[in-house]
Amino acid sequence: MxxxxxxxxxxxxYSEHTNYQTRLQLHTRDAKSLLEANFAGLQTAAEDKFxxxxxxxVHVPVISFTARSSTLPYSQNxxxxxxxxxxxxxxxxxxxxxxCQEFNWSEAVILYEDTESxxxxxxxxxxxxxESDIEIAYMSAISVSSEDNRILKELKKLMAKQQRVFLEHMxxxxxxxTGYFFLMMSEGKNSNRSYDDMLHEILDQVFDIVVxxxxxxxxxxxxxxxxxxxxxxGVVLVVKNKKPLDMWIFVKPLRWNLWxxxxxxxxxxxxxLRILEHTVPNTNEESVRPHREYGGIDAIFxxxxxxxxxxxxxxx
Numbered sequence: 001m002x003x004x005x006x007x008x009x010x011x012x013x014y015s016e017h018t019n020y021q022t023r024l025q026l027h028t029r030d031a032k033s034l035l036e037a038n039f040a041g042l043q044t045a046a047e048d049k050f051x052x053x054x055x056x057x058v059h060v061p062v063i064s065f066t067a068r069s070s071t072l073p074y075s076q077n078x079x080x081x082x083x084x085x086x087x088x089x090x091x092x093x094x095x096x097x098x099x100c101q102e103f104n105w106s107e108a109v110i111l112y113e114d115t116e117s118x119x120x121x122x123x124x125x126x127x128x129x130x131e132s133d134i135e136i137a138y139m140s141a142i143s144v145s146s147e148d149n150r151i152l153k154e155l156k157k158l159m160a161k162q163q164r165v166f167l168e169h170m171x172x173x174x175x176x177x178t179g180y181f182f183l184m185m186s187e188g189k190n191s192n193r194s195y196d197d198m199l200h201e202i203l204d205q206v207f208d209i210v211v212x213x214x215x216x217x218x219x220x221x222x223x224x225x226x227x228x229x230x231x232x233x234g235v236v237l238v239v240k241n242k243k244p245l246d247m248w249i250f251v252k253p254l255r256w257n258l259w260x261x262x263x264x265x266x267x268x269x270x271x272x273l274r275i276l277e278h279t280v281p282n283t284n285e286e287s288v289r290p291h292r293e294y295g296g297i298d299a300i301f302x303x304x305x306x307x308x309x310x311x312x313x314x315x316x
Contacts, residue, residue: 003028006063048080055079089117093124096167097132107135108165109158113174114141121169137163144174151181159185199224 003026010024048064055062056079063081100108110125112118122139129136138161140154155178158166166182168175195214201207203223216226251259 052077052080089121089124093128096125097128097134100134101132105165107137107163108167109138109163110136111140111142111166111168111178113170114143118169142174142178151178155182155185
């Protein structure tokens with residue numbers, strides 16, 4: 001993209017100045033190094049000054065597409081060329097103020113990048129808003145090194161406010177992350193708001209009952225009654241067991257110390273029963289023996305039909 005833009009600029013220049021005999025020929029190549037990566041993302045005035053001094057010492061023109069500092073005079077930095085004009089922030093601020101005026105937005109929340117360039121833009125925006133009678137309700141600075149939880153925490157503060165207009169001024173990557181989180185939170189808030197509106201229809205006697213996955217929480221319970229869930233919500237995953245079959249899998253539900261306690265208890269109960277069987281005398285032993293003179297038992301049957309056959313044959 002940079003190579004294309006430079007070639008287009010040269011073509012436009014020489015089409016307007018056909019009398020120039022000396023022609024600039026571009027020879028570009030991809031450096032593929034850390035030096036180029038560092039130069040491509042310049043943001044601070046200190047880095048701008050370093051590049052300007054570096055180009056001046058080696059007498060190599062340095063064209064910066066990100067340098068925004070206007071504190072580097074051209075007379076002292078002839079080899080440092082900024083492609084961004086000095087009044088870019090002023091033009092952006094005036095454009096945003098004009099948009100707010102067109103839509104009759106009297107106040108706005110500003111999200112800006114916590115860098116030197118972001119502070120410069122905020123200064124121009126504040127001036128443009130004052131001239132247009134637009135109030136900055138809240139300003140939120142997001143650092144380029146902020147983690148996701150830090151961004152989410154700051155966005156939650158913004159969602160709690162009543163303003164409807166949010167203006168974001170950041171680099172593309174940080175702006176994309178912030179915008180994504182902001183949209184997700186806005187959709188969640190709008191979803192809750194739609195559920196609240198539906199439940200208020202019960203209070204207004206438009207509906208008698210609502211059946212759905214409505215979250216039970218305190219503010220809603222002040223004006224409607226909730227039934228207890230008849231099933232537990234959630235997601236259940238059934239996956240194939242890739243482990244080999246284990247013949248000792250039945251012991252896994254209990255820990256080893258509990259299994260040891262069960263085994264010891266079974267052995268102890270067996271010993272106790274064995275001791276009790278040998279210590280208690282059998283009082284029916286003499287009556288079971290076949291002594292007719294003492295009126296003993298001749299036979300014992302555990303089935304009534306066999307007993308009837310025996311009595312029919314030997315009963316005298």
